[in-house]
Amino acid sequence: xxxxxxxGNVADLKKKDFKIRDVLIEGEKIVQVAxxxxxxxxxxxxxxxxxxLPGLIxxxxxxxxxxxxxxxxxxxxxxxxxxxxxxxxxxxPNTSPAIDNAGLVKYIFEKAQQLAMVDILPIGAITKNRxxxxxxxxxxxxxxxxxxxSDDGNWVKNSLMMRRAMEYSxxxxxxxxxxxxxxxxxxxxxxxxGMVSLKMGLSGIPRESxxxxxxxxxxxxxxxxxxxxxxxxxCKESVDAVNEAKKQGVNITADTAPHYLAxxxxxxxxxxxxxxxxxxxxxxxxxxxxxxxxxxxxxxxxATDHAPHSDEEKDxxxxxxxxxxxxxxxxxxxGMKNFELIDLAEKMSYNPAKILGLHDKGEINPGFIADVxxxxxxxxxxxLEEEVVSKSKNTPFLNWxxxxxxxxxxxxxxxxxxxxxxxxxx
Amino acid sequence: xxxxxxxKEFTWSRKHLLGLESLEKIEIEHVLELAKSLKxxxxxxxxxxxxxxxxxxxxxxxxxSTRTRISFELAAKxxxxxxxxxxxxxxxxVKGESLKDTGLNIEAMNVDIIVVRNSSAGTAHYLSKNVSxxxxxxxxxxHEHPTQALLDLFTILEYKKKISNLTVAIVGDIAxxxxxxxxxxxxxxxxxRVILCGPPTMLLPEFKNLGIEISYDLNxxxxxxxxxxxxxIQKERINESLFPSMAEYxxxxxxxxxxxLKYARxxxxxxxxxxxxRGVELSPxxxxxxxxxxxxxxxxxxxxxxxxxxxxxxxxxxxxxxxxVEAVD
Numbered sequence: 204x205x206x207x208x209x210x211g212n213v214a215d216l217k218k219k220d221f222k223i224r225d226v227l228i229e230g231e232k233i234v235q236v237a238x239x240x241x242x243x244x245x246x247x248x249x250x251x252x253x254x255x256l257p258g259l260i261x262x263x264x265x266x267x268x269x270x271x272x273x274x275x276x277x278x279x280x281x282x283x284x285x286x287x288x289x290x291x292x293x294x295x296p297n298t299s300p301a302i303d304n305a306g307l308v309k310y311i312f313e314k315a316q317q318l319a320m321v322d323i324l325p326i327g328a329i330t331k332n333r334x335x336x337x338x339x340x341x342x343x344x345x346x347x348x349x350x351x352x353s354d355d356g357n358w359v360k361n362s363l364m365m366r367r368a369m370e371y372s373x374x375x376x377x378x379x380x381x382x383x384x385x386x387x388x389x390x391x392x393x394x395x396x397g398m399v400s401l402k403m404g405l406s407g408i409p410r411e412s413x414x415x416x417x418x419x420x421x422x423x424x425x426x427x428x429x430x431x432x433x434x435x436x437x438c439k440e441s442v443d444a445v446n447e448a449k450k451q452g453v454n455i456t457a458d459t460a461p462h463y464l465a466x467x468x469x470x471x472x473x474x475x476x477x478x479x480x481x482x483x484x485x486x487x488x489x490x491x492x493x494x495x496x497x498x499x500x501x502x503x504x505x506a507t508d509h510a511p512h513s514d515e516e517k518d519x520x521x522x523x524x525x526x527x528x529x530x531x532x533x534x535x536x537x538g539m540k541n542f543e544l545i546d547l548a549e550k551m552s553y554n555p556a557k558i559l560g561l562h563d564k565g566e567i568n569p570g571f572i573a574d575v576x577x578x579x580x581x582x583x584x585x586x587l588e589e590e591v592v593s594k595s596k597n598t599p600f601l602n603w604x605x606x607x608x609x610x611x612x613x614x615x616x617x618x619x620x621x622x623x624x625x626x627x628x629x
Numbered sequence: 630x631x632x633x634x635x636x637k638e639f640t641w642s643r644k645h646l647l648g649l650e651s652l653e654k655i656e657i658e659h660v661l662e663l664a665k666s667l668k669x670x671x672x673x674x675x676x677x678x679x680x681x682x683x684x685x686x687x688x689x690x691x692x693x694s695t696r697t698r699i700s701f702e703l704a705a706k707x708x709x710x711x712x713x714x715x716x717x718x719x720x721x722x723v724k725g726e727s728l729k730d731t732g733l734n735i736e737a738m739n740v741d742i743i744v745v746r747n748s749s750a751g752t753a754h755y756l757s758k759n760v761s762x763x764x765x766x767x768x769x770x771x772h773e774h775p776t777q778a779l780l781d782l783f784t785i786l787e788y789k790k791k792i793s794n795l796t797v798a799i800v801g802d803i804a805x806x807x808x809x810x811x812x813x814x815x816x817x818x819x820x821x822r823v824i825l826c827g828p829p830t831m832l833l834p835e836f837k838n839l840g841i842e843i844s845y846d847l848n849x850x851x852x853x854x855x856x857x858x859x860x861x862i863q864k865e866r867i868n869e870s871l872f873p874s875m876a877e878y879x880x881x882x883x884x885x886x887x888x889x890l891k892y893a894r895x896x897x898x899x900x901x902x903x904x905x906x907r908g909v910e911l912s913p914x915x916x917x918x919x920x921x922x923x924x925x926x927x928x929x930x931x932x933x934x935x936x937x938x939x940x941x942x943x944x945x946x947x948x949x950x951x952x953x954v955e956a957v958d
Contacts, residue, residue, distance in 0.1 A: 402650065404751075515727065520728055520755060
């Protein structure tokens with residue numbers, strides 16, 4: 204099966220620019236990128252006035268398998284991912300049971316093979332059951348295909364345990380994705396600590412909870428030389444710490460999530476549990492600092508932290524509600540409010556591929572996997588609850604208006620989104 | 630007979646009382662004036678009027694409460710409403726029913742008003758969005774306790790004849806206190822100067838953004854305060870390292886006879902929302918006797934009486950019946 208994408212504005216990530224080109228896909232690979240390609244056997248997709256990017260890669264998502272298939276599963280997550288333009292998603296191990304052994308890593312791959320329209324790459328737990336007490340069998344999971352390790356949702360509080368994990372990871376330069384939160388400081392906290400928490404009578408999570416833990420992990424990365432990735436940065440001081448570490452040559456990368464680029468703590472006023480997230484939404488100056496850090500390259504990637512939750516976990520008293528919001532379906536459109544598409548291609552595909560060591564993803568070039576996203580940048584749309592594809596509807600962006608939508612998505616040469624419609628191609 | 634139409638050219642339009650933050654000054658004044666009229670009923674031989682006859686009020690208390698629940702219940706009965714009690718030990722909450730389902734079930738019994746207390750901030754807000762009954766917040770986590778603040782304002786007004794330009798100090802664990810938050814909003818709207826006093830572990834610096842002052846020195850505060858609102862200190866807070874011991878707290882923040890004689894201005898009015906830890910935040914001699922010499926006294930029990938009048942006013946307004954409150958013959 205051949206596909207020929209004609210006359211699109213094709214992203215050149217090396218030059219950080221778009222050029223009008225044709226893209227020829229044969230089987231699972233991109234075989235040619237040039238002007239005026241002719242191929243009578245190929246299905247032609249007219250991409251005139253559209254943007255052609257490498258399929259998006261999400262470093263941080265929760266697909267709730269195994270354990271909470273009522274909230275999301277491999278299939279529904281992949282549908283939501285397709286709608287948002289993702290062809291690769293990394294799933295976090297805070298499942299039930301936790302993905303802390305090779306058997307569960309294989310289970311995810313098998314389920315994805317059967318049911319998903321995108322690549323789902325499991326992230327294994329750093330410690331058994333993410334409890335922070337014993338190392339999990341990282342090496343076995345790595346051999347089984349885990350792309351990285353994280354105790355996401357928990358910080359590895361014991362510094363010696365974190366040091367050991369970092370040392371152990373050196374064998375294959377295994378990626379450690381770190382959720383940084385000093386849980387003593389954030390104890391009982393449900394939103395950012397400040398004026399809003401004071402007025403709402405809710406316990407706050409101070410920014411120092413994040414900053415202190417980011418700084419400790421940077422010091423341990425210096426000590427060990429481990430490859431670390433700090434996920435979901437939420438505040439200015441963490442950005443400064445990462446910037447400083449990069450200057451010192453620490454093997455560190457970082458991401459932030461779309462909601463930190465679009466919202467501040469004010470979003471929780473009126474006890475809106477759909478804006479309850481950990482780390483919490485913070486201040487306007489933090490939001491601006493995160494946008495700047497992405498533009499300056501201090502933050503390498505935008506990752507969704509897609510976190511589906513059932514109605515009963517969100518439609519309740521604020522302090523009892525679960526943390527987390529869904530992200531696949533809105534990430535690109537939120538990004539487009541603040542960034543050029545070429546920057547988003549870099550932050551949501553090219554850089555994540557580099558961080559994960561996926562050498563044949565993240566670019567539109569011959570020899571690369573044919574994961575291709577075609578965006579209609581002028582298309583206006585509104586996020587209506589009934590149109591949400593994810594099993595869970597916990598997003599603070601319901602009824603928001605956006606400009607820019609995924610028109611076609613090609614995963615390994617197969618069209619999984621065709622003219623705004625999801626095709627169940629597995 | 631209390632003719633409400635004569636009270637003020639003002640129409641109450643709120644369906645819920647969720648907090649004082651959103652209330653206008655004129656609304657607060659209206660409640661206080663109505664409460665003043667209704668207080669008169671409490672001194673009659675027959676302490677009951679038919680104003681809310683046929684109305685049903687559910688008291689949904691998820692936290693233990695003595696005076697607030699009884700006060701609401703008695704206020705409802707004085708106005709001839711029917712009351713039903715729903716407390717945590719006897720309810721299906723222990724069976725894991727959600728707040729929303731509980732609210733909807735109570736509503737299905739055609740209850741007109743739900744008075745709710747819960748340890749989660751925002752509970753009253755949440756219920757108001759999910760059920761059609763009028764919601765009265767009787768305390769939600771650390772957020773607000775509007776009727777307590779209204780009865781505090783009422784008591785201050787009763788003794789001081791005004792609130793504006795008075796210096797009111799709130800002493801104790803402000804950070805965790807819904808009483809403090811509601812008082813701050815109410816006092817600021819009524820034009821008082823507010824000082825918060827306690828150890829910094831119990832005070833968030835952001836309180837200054839609400840236009841109020843912060844002090845860590847009770848003696849200095851006493852030198853300028855007209856009213857002292859003393860909050861209850863919870864022993865459990867020691868475990869959270871908010872303060873090291875009751876003894877140390879008493880020594881530096883306890884309101885004692887000696888301290889008052891030495892520092893307080895004459896005529897200081899002392900309030901406490903109860904229940905009092907005798908001998909901790911308030912010494913027994915101050916609580917029971919007051920100081921004749923400087924005309925300083927605590928009005929804790931008067932607050933309780935006034936609470937009844939204020940809650941009658943709130944129940945009456947939230948019920949939306951309007952018109953006259955007539956006495957039984």
